[in-house]
Amino acid sequence: MCVAKMKTFEFYQFLRDYIANGVFHSTLSSRERSEMRRASSNFVIKGMFIRLLFFCIDSQTDSTWMVVLTEEEKRSALVECHNNHGTGNHHGVRGTRDRVIAGYFWSTLKDDVTKWVRYNCLLARTNNVNLFNYSLEMWLKTGNQYAMTMTDLYTKWVTAEPLRCNSASEVSAAIVGKMYTFGMVRQIITDQGEEFVNEVLSKHALFLKKKKSIPLMF
16 A cells, blocks of 8 residues: 555645646645655656546555545545445445545545444434435436346347336236247246236236246345
8 A cells, every 4th residue: 555654635735736846835844845755756646638636656566546635535535435326325334445445545544434434324323314216317208217138048148128117017018029029938037026926927928828937036
């Protein structure tokens, strides 16, 4: 990991300016300049034009960590590594710390991660948390909101069908349509979702004389 002494955001801001311009800030003492000169070999600036990114480097492993220079950047890194927007899950102290350490560096990183996670857990227990269903993409004009995937376990062929809703009738119609397109199957395997476990789909399976099963793991 980075061998530089633990310093404040201001120290790393001055260090970045020193590496970029080769000139020390006028407020630095001779001792601080000496420390900064020694630490400079462990840091590098990358990027062009809009923003210069400041990285801490490990010459032995050739690893780099983006140096956080402000409270705003620190908060952004904590939010990014603590929240999983894809699943809605929140990582614990260890998981968040590992994710932060993998990409970022600042002097009080470990303590800040612990405080951040504990604070958010306290809020979740004591406050009413607003839950939102975020749409990853804009809704289509066709009104489709779901995508049902089907896999042929023999050929591993995967096909998908857009659906307006996940009702029993719509799901059953899509499954039957795919069978008429690609051919009949020996068995239909689904999970225990209501869109699959219902009277409509059971009747279709019976009509087509196909066995329908639900694996125990689902």
